[in-house]
Amino acid sequence: MSEQKYDYLVVGSGLFGAVFAYEATKRGRKCLVIDKRNHAGGNVSCENIEGINVHKYGAHIFHTNDKVIWDYVNSFVEFNRYTNSPVANYKGELFNLPFNMNTFYQLWKVKTPAEAKAKIQSQIDKMNLGEPANLEEQALSLVGTDIYEKLIKGYTEKQWGRPATELPAFIIKRLPFRFTFDNNYFNDKYQGIPIGGYNKLIDGLLAGIDLQLNNDYFDERGRWDSLAKQVVFTGKIDQFYDYRYGQLEYRSLRFEHELLDVQNYQGNAVINYTEREIPYTRILEHKHFEFGTQPKTVITKEYSQEWTYEQEPYYPINDVKNSGIFSEYQRLSQKEQNIIFGGRLAEYRYYDMHQIVASALKKVSVHFGEDNLGLGNNN
Ligand code: FAD
Ligand code: UDP
Numbered sequence: 604m605s606e607q608k609y610d611y612l613v614v615g616s617g618l619f620g621a622v623f624a625y626e627a628t629k630r631g632r633k634c635l636v637i638d639k640r641n642h643a644g645g646n647v648s649c650e651n652i653e654g655i656n657v658h659k660y661g662a663h664i665f666h667t668n669d670k671v672i673w674d675y676v677n678s679f680v681e682f683n684r685y686t687n688s689p690v691a692n693y694k695g696e697l698f699n700l701p702f703n704m705n706t707f708y709q710l711w712k713v714k715t716p717a718e719a720k721a722k723i724q725s726q727i728d729k730m731n732l733g734e735p736a737n738l739e740e741q742a743l744s745l746v747g748t749d750i751y752e753k754l755i756k757g758y759t760e761k762q763w764g765r766p767a768t769e770l771p772a773f774i775i776k777r778l779p780f781r782f783t784f785d786n787n788y789f790n791d792k793y794q795g796i797p798i799g800g801y802n803k804l805i806d807g808l809l810a811g812i813d814l815q816l817n818n819d820y821f822d823e824r825g826r827w828d829s830l831a832k833q834v835v836f837t838g839k840i841d842q843f844y845d846y847r848y849g850q851l852e853y854r855s856l857r858f859e860h861e862l863l864d865v866q867n868y869q870g871n872a873v874i875n876y877t878e879r880e881i882p883y884t885r886i887l888e889h890k891h892f893e894f895g896t897q898p899k900t901v902i903t904k905e906y907s908q909e910w911t912y913e914q915e916p917y918y919p920i921n922d923v924k925n926s927g928i929f930s931e932y933q934r935l936s937q938k939e940q941n942i943i944f945g946g947r948l949a950e951y952r953y954y955d956m957h958q959i960v961a962s963a964l965k966k967v968s969v970h971f972g973e974d975n976l977g978l979g980n981n982n
Contacts, residue, residue, distance in 0.1 A: 607832050609635045609813075614820045614827075615837030617645020618956055619946030621808035622963035623835050630971060634812050635830060639819040644805035645837075646917075647956060652862060654897045655890045656800035660915075661856060661905060662687075662873055662887050663801060666791040667957035673793040675960060679807030682795030685892055688786040689873040689885070693753045699786045700875065701779040702750060710749055716782035723747040741772035745780065757879035762907045763854065771922070796892045837946035839916065840932045848931040851951055852924075853916035857906040859883075868900050882906060919951045943970060 610632040613620045621643070624634040642648050646660040664687045667673050676682065691698045699705035707719040726747030735741040738759060742751045755775065759767050763774070779790055787794075797804050820827055820838060828834060836843060841851045872891035876883060883904040890900055910916055919925070929951040936944045945966050947954045954962065968974065 607830065609633045609831035611635070611833050611835055612637065612827055612831035613835040613837070615645065615946060615948075616640075616643035616805070616809065616814060616816075617837055617946060618647055618805075618959045619963045620645075620835060620837045621805050622960055623943070623945065623967060624812050625808040626964065626967040628812055636809060636812055636814045637818045637820060637827065638814075638816050641817050643809055643814060643816065644802060647801040647805065649800040649802055651800070652860075652901050653899045655895055655899075655901050656802075656893060657860060657889045657901050657903070658801075658887065658892070659858065659860075661858065661903075661917075662885075662892075663956065664789070664794065664796065664892075665956050666789040666794040668791045668793070669957065669961065670793070672957050672960050672964075675964070676797075676804060680797040680799065680803040683798050683893060685796045685872075685894075686794055687788040687873065688871070689788060689875055690871050691754050691758075691875045691877045693757075693877045696753075698754060700754075701781070701786075701788050702746060702754070703779075703781045703786060704784040705786060706750070706754075707782075710753070719782060723750075735772050737768050738770035738772050738775055739767035742767070742775050745775075754877050758875060758877040758884060760879060761882075761884050764907060764909060798893070800893075833941045833943065835943045835945065837944075837949050839948045840936060840944060840951060841928070843944075843949070844932055844935055849928050850912075851916075851928055851932075852920045853910040854918040854920060855908050855910035855914040856917050857908050859904040859906070861902050861904075863900050863902060865900055866896075866898055868902055916948065919947070919953055921951075921953070925951070 611624070611627055611634045613624045613634055613636040616636050616638040620636055624636050627634050647663050648659060649656040650659050651657070664685065665676065665682065689700045691700050698709045704716065704719060707713050707722070711722050713719045713722055723746060726749065727744060730743060730748070732740055732744045735744050739751070739756070742755050746755070756767055759770065759774070763770055779788070821842065839851070841848070869886060869888050871888065873885055873887055875885045883906045885905050887903040887905065888900055889903070890897060908914070936942070943966060944950065945963060946959060
């Protein structure tokens with residue numbers, strides 16, 4: 604039998620793998636973390652360009668209602684006061700998001716909640732809608748025709764690559780809708796960006812832990828397995844089981860980064876382009892996540908695209924077909940003795956960062972037979 608130098612082989616240095624490795628190390632266990640990418644941190648990783656932390660895998664804003672999770676991440680790096688307030692550009696006109704009194708004023712010049720409600724209701728009444736069966740009907744029955752046509756339809760169809768009439772209603776329910784002048788995109792109590800970037804969070808979690816980058820677990824699976832007593836797997840669960848029940852599907856993204864010789868390009872971190880005709884869904888200007896004053900700026904155009912095997916799997920498609928395939932893999936994973944599955948790829952689930960941290964901490968406490976660390980419900 605080969606010598607097992609490590610207690611845990613952690614496949615994937617994203618937030619799930621990093622939290623697990625940190626917690627296991629704190630309990631005196633020895634971990635080896637591997638990643639197929641050339642950097643640690645998975646999708647929260649940033650690249651520093653001209654002094655600006657560029658969110659290479661799309662805008663990442665940390666938000667949570669759970670003080671335990673907020674204090675946990677702040678113990679590695681202090682967070683700033685960034686509040687996400689994206690702006691929508693529809694055919695050259697600008698609107699505040701999420702849908703709130705500022706948006707309603709910009710659309711119709713209404714000044715009070717009563718006027719806004721009456722305007723929306725008059726549009727809903729004209730449509731004679733029944734029980735909403737898809738995203739289009741759900742959106743129309745909540746916000747009326749103007750908001751749907753200008754701010755939802757084009758963006759949603761670009762984002763998901765199919766007509767809104769073929770999408771499930773729940774996608775739109777994530778978006779806040781309020782009758783106050785409040786442009787905060789999230790309802791959570793705590794929100795911010797790590798001062799100095801997300802890499803500080805990951806570096807803090809992985810400090811002193813063995814890390815090997817540019818290594819795909821599946822290229823030398825036997826050798827990696829032989830190095831540790833147990834495996835923590837945060838990659839794709841269908842690949843782990845050689846796709847025996849078929850491939851899980853994703854929605855992918857393409858990012859076009861540009862360094863511009865201007866100090867301030869768009870005045871906001873995120874501007875959504877909600878018309879169908881503009882091919883990208885949004886433009887990020889990274890310096891605004893950290894109130895940067897650098898002489899240059901980096902912007903990113905985000906394009907949504909179909910996923911193929913060569914592309915990064917970003918959003919799981921939790922429809923009936925894929926959920927069925929996933930439950931087959933999950934059944935196998937639950938029988939494993941020496942393998943812990945976690946994170947968005949292994950659990951085929953859209954997790955926000957605070958949910959990933961909570962889920963990793965819960966898995967740690969179950970695994971080590973401890974109390975659940977006072978964690979609240981993060982779903
Ligand atoms: P990942 O970050 O994907 O990490 C998995 C790691 O495993 C990767 O580094 C990968 O290279 C590695 N890996 C996979 N397979 C192998 C293998 N075979 N061998 C070796 N290594 C492997 N959350 C928020 O809270 N707020 C936001 O604003 C937000 N915005 C987002 C925007 C976008 C565009 C996306 C896609 C996600 C966003 N999220 C946001 C979610 C956030 O990215 C996730 O919650 C978090 O990154 C998931 O961490 P993870 O460790 O599960 O996965
Ligand atoms: N959405 C929209 N218009 C916008 C922003 C979002 O119609 O300007 C819809 C769209 O269907 C999207 C959903 O709301 O898929 C959720 O948006 P959110 O920004 O929460 O999702 P993200 O893409 O950041 O995960």
